[in-house]
Amino acid sequence: MNNTQWIVAIATRGRQALLRRTLEHLVKSGASSDGAMVVIAENGGSTEAWTLADEYRSHCEIDYIHVEKIGKTHALNAVLDKYCNAFIWFIDDDVRVTREAVLAYRDAFLARSIGREFYGGPLGIDCERPPEQWLQRYLPRSVTGWKKGAGEDATNTFFLGANWAAWASDLLNCGGFDESLGPGQTEVGDEEEIQRRLVDAGLKPVYLDFAMVYHWVPHDRCSPKWVLRRAFNLGRLEGRRKDLSGPTLLGRPRWMYREAGVRMWRWVCSRFARNPEQRFQAAYELLFFLGWMLEAKQGDKS
Missing domain, CATH: 3.90.550.10 (Spore Coat Polysaccharide Biosynthesis Protein SpsA; Chain A)
Known part of the structure; x- marks a missing residue:
């Protein structure tokens, strides 16, 4: 029209x-x-x-x-x-x-x-x-x-x-x-x-x-579950935006595997915390990074 x-x-x-x-x-x-x-x-x-x-x-x-x-x-x-x-x-x-x-x-x-x-x-x-x-x-x-x-x-x-x-x-x-x-x-x-x-x-x-x-x-x-799912998607968006370079392993920057391990350990430790926000924050940071890592393979320019 x-x-x-x-x-x-x-x-x-x-x-x-x-x-x-x-x-x-x-x-x-x-x-x-x-x-x-x-x-x-x-x-x-x-x-x-x-x-x-x-x-x-x-x-x-x-x-x-x-x-x-x-x-x-x-x-x-x-x-x-x-x-x-x-x-x-x-x-x-x-x-x-x-x-x-x-x-x-x-x-x-x-x-x-x-x-x-x-x-x-x-x-x-x-x-x-x-x-x-x-x-x-x-x-x-x-x-x-x-x-x-x-x-x-x-x-x-x-x-x-x-x-x-x-x-x-x-x-x-x-x-x-x-x-x-x-x-x-x-x-x-x-x-x-x-x-x-x-x-x-x-x-x-x-x-x-x-x-x-x-x-x-x-x-x-506006539930914790919804926010965590959104954190993963925000990480994916970050991975698409950022141009990552440097040594890679399986198509992703090597440093990402180390950082994923650190965040995974924090999340495991947080399971024993009494404070619900402390448990949630560890999960949020882990899922955001995993979403970023998922897309980083496609965005790697090295």
Whole structure:
């Protein structure tokens, strides 16, 4: 499609109840009445979201895209391909949108700063059950919420994937989303990676102070088990980013085997600790490093 449009893009897979909640809030917040089209991009074998898209056609302008491959970035690239000239507000399928956010992104769309700016806003949290206090420092901004601090430099800030926007043409000029990253792949890193490329291309990140969106956080998304799984994926992302060199063993730097042994020993010793955070931290550090080590074989340039 070549007409300039403002769209709200939602990548989804197998989360019908949460998607319905998100669509309901988009309707209530007046997104459609302000000219936005909702685009649901479903990835994977299921086409269940089509039913919801059809149900909401009487409430808002809506389109449905299906991508066979599993992965959020596959779905988002399909949106870019179809709406190559659109202004795209990216939200998750589990958010509660506010009227203030709709107005902020509408104004950003009307400013038409193509090739110059991309946007993002704060993220509030709708939490099913608060996590353990000691776990807080290990949780990402998508779970704890985020708002730009008074002294925080917006040019060094990467917006959260549940609430940011850019022109499709700018994203396509940067190569689109990296389909090896994000939910369904590494689970992390997709939005930050493409926003880095936008900044490298000379675009300025603009923080929209009133564009608040609330992210639903179920208890199993802020549990120790979830955080440890995320630590492993963060390690994998680190391994992809870093160019390691030097003597290797079985395709990986030799020093990594020594460090893995040290961290494994710390983890074994921590099993006898009474403090749950001490046990958790040893597991976190070990899993992060093992994820890094897993990808280091592919990233080794020696």
